Amino acid sequence: MSIAPFALLLAAFAPSVWATQTNPATWTLARVLNQVAQRSPAVLAAHAGIDEAKSHVGQARAHWFGTVDLYTISNHYNVPMLIQPITAFPPPKTFGKQFANDQLAYGIEAKLPLDFSLRIAAEVDAASAAERASRWNARNVELQTLLTASAVYRNIQALHGKRSALEEELKALRKAEATARSSFKAGLSTRLKLLRVQSGVENVRAGLAGVDGQIASLKADLASLMGLNHWAGNVTPLTTPPAHIPAAVGVAPFVQAAEQADAATGYKVSAAKRALLPQFFIGARWNENGRNGFKDDFFTRDIQLGFKWNLWSGFGQVSSIDAAQAAHIQASEKARGAQLKLAAIRASARARWHAQALAWEANRAGVAAAREAADSAQGQFKAGLLAATSLLQAEAALSGSRAAETATLARWWEANDALRYAEGLPPMTLSAPSN
Secondary structure (H helix, E strand, C coil), X not given: CCCHHHHHHHHHHHHHHHCCCCCCCEECHHHHHHHHHHHCHHHHHHHHHHHHHHHXXXXXXXXXXXXXXXXXXXXXEEEEEECCCHHHCCCHHHHHHHEEEEEEEEEEEEEEEECCCCHHHHHHHHHHHHHHHXXXXXXXXXXXXXHHHHHHHHHHHHHHHHHHHHHHHHHHHHHHHHHHHHHHHCCCCCHHHHHHHHHHHHHHHHHHHHHHHHHHHHHHHHHHHCCCCCCXXXXXXXXXXXXXXXXXXXXXXXXXXXXXXXXXXXXXXXXXXXXXXXXXXXXXXXXXXXXXXCXXXXXXXXXXXXXXXXCCCCCHHHHHHHHHHHHHHHHHHHHHHHHHHHHHHHHHHHHHHHHHHHHHHHHHHHHHHHHHHHHXXXXXXXXXXXXXXXXXXXXXXXXXXXXXXXXXXXXXXXXHHHHHHHCCCCCCCCCCCCC
16 A cells, blocks of 8 residues: 555666666656655655554554553651551561651552453554555555656646747748848848748747746756755657556545545544443552661552443543544545545546547647648748748747647646546556656
8 A cells, every 4th residue: 555566666667768768867757756656755754654553553452451560659658657567567566666657669560451341442443444544545645746746747748849849930930030031131021021020039939938937847846746856857758648548447545545534433433432331450569668778668469350430520421422423424424525526536537538639639630730831831931922920820820739739648648647546546657658
């Protein structure tokens, strides 16, 4: 239930991908997720939560084994008190030595509860269920962190796609600028036409600067998820879609966590009710008592077998039961809400998956049409048959179509990752590890 299986799985596929990278600064998604799994503060905190829950189970079980205490007591009485039991008194002439105002005692005592009421057993069951809930909750934190990291990575890929489209647009406009300048110098075109193309060039450059700023911001977010102060790596190009829609093979861990939390509160109700029953115990003690300095000392041994039955505690026990029952109702409703949330995640992700698949196909066709229109506009502009405004519009349309194609592909992968999260799986599609 920990992240270890995910980390091993990602690490197994990552080396084959890394070996194909020509740029050592390029990080695949597998490598990023492996780093997140190992270094993310949220993931490490989740592991600490599991250790804490384990400790609570140990605390609950410890009550079965009772307690052993070593003690020392110094007593001062306002009147002389017996040091030894009356059966140990010596002859009458030394009788007065057996009394003292200041006495010192030490010993060891042990007490073992007899859990006939099964109250301790209920507390152990509650702690065990809470530990299982902690494990599932930690796994959910891990998967959510991986899902967030994957989404940031996809957004960076989408922005790189937009940047690539803007760079292609800039190249085309540079050519158009050269054509307009040559025409202007030859007296075949106006300066206004050249200025309009130059304005378009500057707008694209401004767009590139804006995209670079967004990429830098997302890289900072990704660095924090990876537990790093700074990350300057590159992402791989996003070119291929998911192979197929993920099948329903599991359950999201947040549902399991909610169900175990519900079970834990149920055991708490049982423990609170069983606290009303008599509580039995067995005890033993060895004690030595005497004057300060242990003069005229005497030791005793005793064994106890008894029970305690609380008859009145100011309605404290009744309030404890009411509180436990209210917590159980709350946990039950949270578990029901988790089931509803899972159904909503699945339905939404499946709808987005199919929608983005159709949108990507449409965008691909749109890129082809926009490319043809831009090529035609470039030819007409070069021949002096097209206004600069129309050329700028054609190139902007092509750039927008290219960027939309990559963005749609990124959203498609995000929907795919959301479906895998709903099945309790990390956002890694092993059939396409390069993405």
